[in-house]
Amino acid sequence: MSWRRLITATIFVWMLVPLGQIAAQTASPVTTTLTDKQQKVLDYMLNDWNKQMRITGVELAMQNVGGQYSPDDRYAIGVFLRNNPHLHRTLRTFGWETATLTPTEKLIARIVSRAERENEPPPTQEEFARILEVSPHAVSGALKMLERFGIMRPDAAVKDLAYRMSEDRYQDWEGAMRITFMNHRVQVEGEKPFEVF
């Protein structure tokens, strides 16, 4: 083999390595394993999303499926949705956050993101409890879950609330086809409730 051919072959091999790595990353999505009961909730959601305008989230799906589910179950399913956008067009269109967060978490994120955009102080946890008509414990739990999902982060510099949005995209989330922190729940008489976009 001539030096020219050897150098050409070497360059070709070096080019193939990163290309192969990229192909492997795109071809095989990250998967975490769901338990049987978590899978049941996921199956319920995927079926629901095939109906007109539906985007029933994890919390309501767990309620509709029935049985005992914990915040850890919702976290596991949420991470699974985040890591597997190929699962459904609804997920790719509106994002895993819309299907994963509870109405209370969405409202807190919506109000805090707006306060940040308008350079206003966000409500305190006590004020959130009053505005949203939930317990202070529920507000605290929602903030912890938003932190766990990486949507908000603690920041002692934020007076009273001590939390802020974790990324710019969560501060400026509103716009066409973006319903990240919105929730519309519908109940038809005699049927199970569902959520729509």
Next chain:
Amino acid sequence: MLLVSSELKDKAVTVDDASQYSGAGIHLVFENSRVKQLDPPSTKVFLGGG
């Protein structure tokens, strides 16, 4: 609202939403596409979409 005036037009439907600005809860009840109950009463409803 699109569903209420089309696919669900013959049904009794409850919609729970929240104010875009304050986050305060909004509770609506429809029967046969018509508004039966609004809470708070100052809520503006646009049937047909939006």
